[in-house]
Amino acid sequence: MLKKKKMCQHSNTLLHFLRHVSFPPDAHLLPSALKSCHAQPLARALHAAAAVSGLAEDPFVASSLLHTYIRLGATSAARVVFERMPDKSVVGWSALIAGYSARGDAEVAWGLLERMRSAGVEPNVITWNGLVSGLNRSGSALDAVKALVRMHGEGFLPDATGVSCALSAVGDVKEVSVGEQLHGYVVKAGCRLDQHVVTALIDMYGKCGRADEISHVFYESSHMDVASCNALVAGLSRNAQVSEALLLFSEFVSRGVELNVVSWTSIVACCVQNGKDLEAVDLFRKMQSKGIEPNSVTIPCVLPAFANVAALMHGRSAHCFSLRKGFLHDVYVGSALVDMYAKCGKVRYARTIFDAIPSKNTVSWNAIIGGYAMHGEAANAVQLFCLMQKCKQKPDLVTFTCVISACGQAGLTEEGRHYFNEMQHSHGISPRMEHYACMVTLLGRAGKLDEAYDLINEMPFEPDGCIWGSLLGSCRVYGNVFLAEVAAEKLFELEPENTGNYVLLSNIYASKKMWDGVNRVRDQMKNMGLKKEKGCSWIEIKNKVHMLSAGDSSHPMMTAITEKLKQLTIEMSRLGFAPSTDFVLHDVEEQEKDDILAVHSEKLAVALGLISTSPGTPLRVIKNLRICGDCHEAMKFISCFEGREISVRDTNRFHHFKDGKCSCGDYW
DNA sequence: ATAGGGTTAG
Known part of the structure; x- marks a missing residue:
């Protein structure tokens, strides 16, 4: 914020200069003025001043104008400047190609590369790097990888910069074989000592699901800087290696590496994503005691941990903090707060937060509808669902899971059935596993066990443990031994380690005084070496x-x-x-x-x-x-x-x- | 006086 203000002041000074200085800007002054220019209108003003003074065709001024327009995203204006340049050098071509790549216009970028060649100018490594990097940053990772392959095919050896951004693109499209080739090249070319390359390799292997390679690359290089720490933690988290991540993180801390808010946010997120809620809460506190202030990313990362362990006081203070910092306008922060309050039992607060989110997205709506569902407030869930559609917000897979489960919790069997059908016929969303699970629960709750079983048999894919588990649960309520045995047989096959299923079946037998069955299930558990799941409460x-x-x-x-x-x-x-x-x-x-x-x-x-x-x-x-x-x-x-x-x-x-x-x- | 890089998010 402050930086922006400073820049504006700076721009004002420049404008002031342009208006009031009596001598005309010269070819030496304009490039430095352009370099410090951070807004399109000012760039255009400087451009105009240059044109009036007849300096727009000066090679240095024109080049500066071109780069400034590219930097500010004014690609078309850059193009106009470029087309008027009498001597189009490789620098100019490269800048323009990088500009179009950064907008994701791969076609235009390739076209320019062709035109450049027919004009007798050969691209260099910087041209290629700009192409790969721009495409990668604009989200056209596949195009970036294609560009890299072509670059290599044409005999250009990427340097550390090129390799880094290519690796980033590879990670986004999970082309691990290309990544491995690049890794091999890195070793051969000797650029594995480059810190950025090491970080990019860690990131790439993390995104490609190769946890073993993450550690391998890290231990081979001896780099321990902030960036490698961040990439390591994120990569290990993605691959469920939470203990490894915690271990390495503490190693970075004890080595005195200056970690930043991203590092701490990453390790907190790592714990949350891997079911270590109490550790996340602890690290969040530790982060602040180290003088690192949470930002608007940290808050939605840590809130699920508070929600999961129902730490309402912690959640509330995160809410106050967000209010003070002006984070409440952030849809991520808002939606996470809605979820936290709902899961902490405060669905009214959740609603208040929800109403105050200025631009709600699907996640926000899902959070409040899911909140009402969790509290059995089906009427509110359905009302919000209707409002959502009035607000032209499209419901997604999660929305329907929330609505149908809300109906299930409240015993609104017919309504639930209606939404299940509407999802397919009016919204074109084919039901997934979780929707069938909701329907089985809904029907099972209403005692319509046969109908639930029919639905399971009609499913277009193999039912999972949740589906059969839901049926088994309903069988316990309605004492249906026959279907319970069917469900349990499937469950013992699908999730043999889940002790809850054995206990449930045993309870069903017990309720019918079928002691043979009880003993049989208990023996089965004992033979498999299973122990009862430990219940815990917070x-x-x-x-x-x-x-x-x-x-x-x-x-x-x-x-x-x-x-x-x-x-x-x-x-x-x-x-x-x-x-x-x-x-x-x-x-x-x-x-x-x-x-x-x-x-x-x-x-x-x-x-x-x-x-x-x-x-x-x-x-x-x-x-x-x-x-x-x-x-x-x-x-x-x-x-x-x-x-x-x-x-x-x-x-x-x-x-x-x-x-x-x-x-x-x-x-x- | 004019070109390029990595990490976090529901």
């Missing part, structure tokens, strides 16, 4: 996120937590609020019945919340698995007995408990 108390997991007694307050739970259990049975054993929905954790202390993590989290906050404070808990019926009943009791609003976000949706009732209407 609760934010006074700006700190606490993680509690079932069977883990490492939390410092564990004695008090257990005491509180014991007391609640006593009160519960005293008041006749005994959980029905028949209503153990979605118990994917399966506690050992005889182990009284093995309590589901959400209960531990709520107990911690109860003893650490003042009476009446709402509690928000998030859980990595679905909430079980037992805990669901307990939460209803606690909300009533303790007079607290409790919200539990499980993998599926939000449950808002208040006065002994849940917003899901006991269906989930």
Whole structure:
């Protein structure tokens, strides 16, 4: 911002100079004036001044004008200057070719190259580099690679600059074989000592999915600068090598390499993209303690981490920070805030943020519609969906996933079916796996299990684990052993390591008192060496996120937590609020019945919340698995007995408990 | 007095 202001002041000085200086600008003065010119109108003014003084044809002035117009993106004006140049040198041709390449006009650029040759001027390495670089930067990576291949075919050996931008283009189109050839050339030509080349190689291999080569290139070169760090972290993140990225990042830090906001943003994003939310939160704090201020990219990168662990206080402070910095107008920041507030249980705040985003995009709309879906507010989701279309914003694949799942959460079976059809017939979007999964959930919830099974059989592609998992879940609710066995058989094949499926099937057998089945599934699990998935919950108390997991007694307050739970259990049975054993929905954790202390993590989290906050404070808990019926009943009791609003976000949706009732209407 | 390069994002 400041820089721009300075430039404007500078331009004003130049204009002032042009208007008031009594002697005419000369051929020596104009090129330096043009060099410092940063706006098209000023360039045109200088051009006019040159023309009036008869200097426009001077080779230096003309060349400066040409380069200035190219630099400012005024390609046509540059062309006019160029065509009038009496002696068209390789410099002029190169500039013009670079200009058209940077606009993505590959055809024009190639045409100029031909014209140049017929005029008897041969392109040099700089001409070629300009062509490759321009095409790459304009997003025509494929054209850039083509240009590079042709350059090589014509006997021009790319230098470090050429190789760098060619590698960047290769990464964008994932032409790893071309990349490898370039790598070979780099080794032969000896330019692998060039830092930019090393960085570009790391970037290219990262984008082409070759994590092994990233480390290889990095360890072979001994360069440790900001750029190589950024490329490394991004490359490793893309390839899910999060531990490697964290290790190398800390190495850069301890070596005293001066890392910038991009480096810190990259490592935060790396953690978020690879499921390390708490590490991301930690690194975000560390970044600030090192004096690096987050920018408008950092904020949307870190917000999903806050959202995932429901760190509302952190999210709120990111919101305030964005407000102070003027980031709220940024659609990325806005959409990420909408998502964060919705996932932290504050769907009203999410709406407020959403309404204030000046130019909303599909992601913004999806965030708010998905937010309403998560909270079971189907009417609002549908209303926003209609508004979206009124605002001429095209719904995409994600939008329909949100709308159909909203209908499913609220039991609007026919509406859901309607949107599923409309998606195909009115919007020309063919349903993908996730849409079928939503439909199976929707039909399953309504008890239309046979219809759900028919839909699965009609799918034009092989159903995945989510689809069968959804059917199995509905079978648990409606006690359909036959379809449960069909779904489970597929699931054991598709995702043999997913313990939740075994537990679910075992629970279905148990609910029907089919003990043979129960034992068979348990043996199967034991034989495969599978352990029950550990449930864990998070609760934010006074700006700190606490993680509690079932069977883990490492939390410092564990004695008090257990005491509180014991007391609640006593009160519960005293008041006749005994959980029905028949209503153990979605118990994917399966506690050992005889182990009284093995309590589901959400209960531990709520107990911690109860003893650490003042009476009446709402509690928000998030859980990595679905909430079980037992805990669901307990939460209803606690909300009533303790007079607290409790919200539990499980993998599926939000449950808002208040006065002994849940917003899901006991269906989930 | 006139030409060229790498890294981050829902």
